[in-house]
Amino acid sequence: MQLVTMFREIFGAPAEEVYSAAGRVNLIGEHVDYCGGKVLPAALSLKCRVAVRKNGTNLLRVAATDISARAEIDLNALENYKALKWGNYQAGVADEMKKAGYNLVGCDILYDCTVPFGSGLSSSAAIEVVTAYALAKTGGNKIDKKELAVLAQKAENNYCGVNCGIMDQFASANGKEKHALLLDCATLDYELLPLDLKECVLVLTNCNKPHNLVESKYNERRSEVDKALSLLQKRISGISCLADVKPYQVEENRSVLTPLLYRRARHVVGECDRVLRSAEALKTGDLELFGRLLNESHRSLKEDYEVTGKELDALAEAAQNSPECLGSRMTGAGFGGCTVSLVRKTGLERFQENVGKEYTEKIGYAPTFYVAEVADGIIDEGRAEA
Numbered sequence: 001m002q003l004v005t006m007f008r009e010i011f012g013a014p015a016e017e018v019y020s021a022a023g024r025v026n027l028i029g030e031h032v033d034y035c036g037g038k039v040l041p042a043a044l045s046l047k048c049r050v051a052v053r054k055n056g057t058n059l060l061r062v063a064a065t066d067i068s069a070r071a072e073i074d075l076n077a078l079e080n081y082k083a084l085k086w087g088n089y090q091a092g093v094a095d096e097m098k099k100a101g102y103n104l105v106g107c108d109i110l111y112d113c114t115v116p117f118g119s120g121l122s123s124s125a126a127i128e129v130v131t132a133y134a135l136a137k138t139g140g141n142k143i144d145k146k147e148l149a150v151l152a153q154k155a156e157n158n159y160c161g162v163n164c165g166i167m168d169q170f171a172s173a174n175g176k177e178k179h180a181l182l183l184d185c186a187t188l189d190y191e192l193l194p195l196d197l198k199e200c201v202l203v204l205t206n207c208n209k210p211h212n213l214v215e216s217k218y219n220e221r222r223s224e225v226d227k228a229l230s231l232l233q234k235r236i237s238g239i240s241c242l243a244d245v246k247p248y249q250v251e252e253n254r255s256v257l258t259p260l261l262y263r264r265a266r267h268v269v270g271e272c273d274r275v276l277r278s279a280e281a282l283k284t285g286d287l288e289l290f291g292r293l294l295n296e297s298h299r300s301l302k303e304d305y306e307v308t309g310k311e312l313d314a315l316a317e318a319a320q321n322s323p324e325c326l327g328s329r330m331t332g333a334g335f336g337g338c339t340v341s342l343v344r345k346t347g348l349e350r351f352q353e354n355v356g357k358e359y360t361e362k363i364g365y366a367p368t369f370y371v372a373e374v375a376d377g378i379i380d381e382g383r384a385e386a
Helices: 002-011 088-099 123-138 145-159 167-174 218-233 247-252 259-284 287-303 310-320 345-363
Strands: 017-028 038-054 059-064 070-074 107-113 179-184 190-194 200-206 325-331 338-344 368-371 379-383
Touching: 002 038, 002 059, 002 107, 017 123, 017 167, 017 200, 017 259, 017 287, 017 325, 017 338, 038 123, 038 167, 038 259, 059 088, 070 088, 088 123, 088 145, 107 123, 123 145, 123 167, 145 167, 167 179, 179 259, 190 259, 200 345, 218 259, 247 259, 259 287, 287 310, 287 325, 287 338, 310 325, 310 338, 310 345, 338 345, 345 368
Parallel strands: 059 107
Antiparallel strands: 017 038, 017 379, 038 107, 038 179, 059 070, 179 190, 200 338, 200 368, 325 338
């Protein structure tokens, strides 16, 4: 096993345990998790795996299989590592866990991540969640996957400066093989939906344009929807989040919003409605409807929320024009990353060939395709094999 072999080479001693947490694809429900809406993610077989051993010190010594960067993090000075280019996620998770009363012990951790970075498939959440799980286990703490997801989200918000919602970390921790999660981001209640795609598969297509959430307009969008909510609350009683607002209420109160804030609010409330309709479509096996809702979601993200960009638009358009595809949309925060497409198995090869060709001609470089396998979130792989 490459992971445990490299662990011994780097740290000079054998690993004790191996854990993993999943990347995720959000089927539909984009940019609504921080507005209190429901989302429909699924955990992926693309994972962040770690090999771990206690080291008898007060230090977290962290390394990765695919980059040369290393970090030593003092558990008694966790506030000092926010500027790390690699290792700040781990330090942030440890900081939130310590504040929450978890017992933390020094350990060596080697990371091996197959979730493509900058893909919109939540490599950051996978790193955060597997770190939280590894630290909880090595410290002898009681494990609550919901709580670990919340702590991982807080780390990204408070330590790393990204105002993400709970969806990514929650799906990474709580996903289940062959199921999607219908997650209420306001309450963290969720329903497991069997994901029976019949003659279809989910294809993730990476536009291969890197994105950085802190440097993108992600936090700007959060500020905009917060402003829209504040204005609407003066006219609509009993709403605590934008997801509480109905589409007709946005139209009735359009006059209190600027044109930009109106478009932002229209996306959120429309997307919340599409999530519920998609869940019903999956329950009844209406894949044609589900595909149309994917297309509607992308159009709203492009025109009302403005988080797509030419690369994601080119991918979605090429996919939607393909007769093998029932629907396609960007997934993740946007400004780069992946689309998710519902594609008939019989036309999979033709879909990849045609979309790849059209995208490359338009953008100048090729995309990367992954046929998505829906998997469990956190996996305790047990004792490391020597």
